[in-house]
Amino acid sequence: MKITNKTGLPQAFVQMAQSDYMPTPKRYSATALLKGIREVILERRHGDEIEQDVSDMIWLLFGTAVHSVLEHQTEGETEFKEAFVDMPVGDYTVSGRFDLYDAATETITDYKTCSVWKVIYGDYEDWRKQLLIYATIMNYCGFPVKHGQIVAIMKDHQKTKAKNDSSYPQLPVRTLLFDFKDSDFEEINAFIVERLSEIAAAEKLPDEELPVCTLDERFNSGDKYAVMKKGRKTALRVLDSAEAADEWKEQNGGDYIELRPGEDKKCKDYCSACEFCSYYKEHVKGA
Ligand code: SF4
Structure with missing residues (x-):
């Protein structure tokens, strides 16, 4: 990705926005599996040509900054943090990078920065699925996971609204807990296999024939x-x-x-x- 700096922000912003990430063929992250297939494949094919201005990446940088602060803290005796894990699935590899794993409680945790609207609408299915993919990979690696936890930090939370409206999130941070049953693992395994087979078929198609992202993937709530x-x-x-x-x-x-x-x-x-x-x-x- 080409990073531009049209508003002349200090060089530190540009450096933070730059990433040396290079996609590996037949290797997809949990977050990639949850995006539209067209988006993922176009990002890979045109990664060198895609241009983004650092001023449009401020919230991304904010999320990175929050992670950076939290990952420098010392973990507890039964915890380990910020680990990359992967799992083979047929010809492909599914990878993940979670924020914290606690062996004592068999819980995997991810920190998220989000809009307060995400919490008001309470639509956490994408986060639940992401944690489940991490949990599946961890189980495969020999680290049992039975629970998932999201710590959501709301970057646009307003204290005055919280004071005047009891239905508004009362604090700028919320912890969400998910218990994973065998049926959840069956569901996510089927999702991973199907998604990879759709990706394998799409990889052979030219750009304009890639399946268009679904309404949900386009953040479109419909007419x-x-x-x-x-x-x-x-x-x-x-x-x-x-x-x-x-x-x-x-x-x-x-x-x-x-x-x-x-x-x-x-x-x-x-x-x-x-x-x-x-x-x-x-x-x-x-x-
Ligand atoms: S359909 Fe929308 S979200 Fe999907 S690749 Fe095209 S522009 Fe991106």
Whole structure:
């Protein structure tokens, strides 16, 4: 990746943004498996051409800084930290780098920096899956894992909101615990095998034929249908389908239904491979 510094930030920022990471063929990290296949493959194919300005990487640098502080602390007697682990799966290797493992409690921990909205919405499935992949690799390596823990640090938490709204996260940090059952390991093993087989098929395809990232992978919550009343700017109700909106209007009133197209937030703002993606060029850029 080419790092630019268009706003002239001090050199320390540029150095922090630079990474000597080079993808290895047939080796995919837990986080790569959880991204869209198109995104992962385009990132690998065009890694040398992708350009990113250091000013757009500030929150990434913030996350790195938090990790850096925490990884310098001394671990307890039964803990070890910041380890790279991997596991062969057919012709491929799945790798992971977790933040802390405690052999006494058989718990794997990862530190995350996130928006407060992640906690308000409570959608932790991606984090649960990531921990489960780490746990699977650790089990394979002979270190049993039965629990996962995320320590989430909310970078945009507002103390005043917490004081005035009891449903708002009361503290800027939250610990989430997951217990892993045999059925969870069966589920994640099946996911890993299927994902790698999809990646193997996609690796043979040209860029424009790669499977387009799913709605979830594009951070798109789908089209919404707003029941509107003439003379009123806000919707009476917003629903997920035209049928549900129609039914609600019949029962509760309203004059017409407005389609609110879902937005591909990932493509628009968070995908480093977007300039090499035909879907982005056709459907998002300039839309
Ligand atoms: S721009 Fe969107 S569809 Fe294209 S690779 Fe990125 S996330 Fe996927």
